[in-house]
Amino acid sequence: MTLELFLVVAVALFSVGLFGALTQQSIVMLMMGLELMLGGIILAAAALWHYVAPASTDGQVLIVLAVTVMAVEMAIGFAIVTALFRAREVDMTDEAAELKG
Amino acid sequence: MLDDVIFWTLGVLAVAAGGMVFRFDSMARATYSLLLSLLCVGGLAILLGLDYLGVVIVLMMTIEMAIMAVFMVMFMMNPAGLMPMSMLHNKRGGAALCAGVFVLLVVGIVLAPWPERAGRADGDPTMALGQSLMGPHMLTMMTLGFALFTTIVATVVLSTRRGRYDRLGDDLRARHADDPVRGGIGR
Numbered sequence: 001m002t003l004e005l006f007l008v009v010a011v012a013l014f015s016v017g018l019f020g021a022l023t024q025q026s027i028v029m030l031m032m033g034l035e036l037m038l039g040g041i042i043l044a045a046a047a048l049w050h051y052v053a054p055a056s057t058d059g060q061v062l063i064v065l066a067v068t069v070m071a072v073e074m075a076i077g078f079a080i081v082t083a084l085f086r087a088r089e090v091d092m093t094d095e096a097a098e099l100k101g
Numbered sequence: 102m103l104d105d106v107i108f109w110t111l112g113v114l115a116v117a118a119g120g121m122v123f124r125f126d127s128m129a130r131a132t133y134s135l136l137l138s139l140l141c142v143g144g145l146a147i148l149l150g151l152d153y154l155g156v157v158i159v160l161m162m163t164i165e166m167a168i169m170a171v172f173m174v175m176f177m178m179n180p181a182g183l184m185p186m187s188m189l190h191n192k193r194g195g196a197a198l199c200a201g202v203f204v205l206l207v208v209g210i211v212l213a214p215w216p217e218r219a220g221r222a223d224g225d226p227t228m229a230l231g232q233s234l235m236g237p238h239m240l241t242m243m244t245l246g247f248a249l250f251t252t253i254v255a256t257v258v259l260s261t262r263r264g265r266y267d268r269l270g271d272d273l274r275a276r277h278a279d280d281p282v283r284g285g286i287g288r
Contacts, residue, residue: 001104001108003215004215005112009115009145012203013115015206016119019199020123022191022194023192023196024123024188024189025190026176029122029123029128029131029188032122032132036138039139043115046146047149049151050150053218053219053220054222054223055221056220057229057230060154065245067161068245068249070161070165071249072248074168075252076259078260079255079256081176094190
């Protein structure tokens with residue numbers, strides 16, 4: 001196990017998530033892509049903490065930050081999807097191009 | 102040796118499960134595939150010595166995906182996956198862009214002069230994290246707290262059927278509710 005191997009796995013997760021975020025039609029599926037991207041960032045932060053600066057807690061704080069961002073993204077995303085569906089019966093990214101109320 | 106086996110198993114499983122999220126026809130299966138991928142990320146964090154954060158990731162993702170499954174059923178296109186379907190658009194462009202990002206980042210990883218490991222991990226990384234969040238990183242913790250509180254308020258406002266402005270109408274000076282159906286607060 002090396003830092004590079006962990007980072008390659010993290011980058012693979014990030015890229016797969018990016019593919020989902022760019023190509024998915026369903027808003028909920030798009031959010032799954034974002035979750036995967038954040039999963040990659042968490043893994044990269046953990047690997048950097050372990051292999052570069054284990055004496056510092058900065059890597060761990062970054063993970064706490066990323067985990068919180070995951071929770072916030074999901075909560076706000078679902079609330080927006082609910083509001084959007086209530087207003088226009090839309091749950092697809094293509095149909096949600098206009099955001100005016 | 103055992104660590105290597107665990108790393109390769111979890112690493113390959115995380116990426117493969119992540120890829121399957123966008124291959125399944127069923128949203129329910131996609132949710133559990135994403136859960137598996139993120140559980141592997143939690144396992145890899147534990148492998149790196151971050152026991153507390155790894156367990157937090159595992160527990161949080163389990164609950165998060167359980168909630169996500171409910172929303173999948175609410176906003177489903179094909180929840181049972183009984184019919185083959187594509188939920189993708191601009192597949193070729195997206196794949197090319199993501200492959201480019203992957204190659205670019207891997208080249209960066211291989212070529213970057215990574216610094217030598219500086220210092221040793223604290224005997225109890227969880228204690229060190231707690232003291233850091235309550236000490237030098239207090240501002241980060243406070244910001245996260247405010248962000249979470251704001252999220253709670255924003256999600257309630259967004260997901261309620263009728264807000265303050267709906268009830269009172271467009272005129273913000275109105276004192277009486279402009280109920281679309283009689284019998285509410287405006288009577």
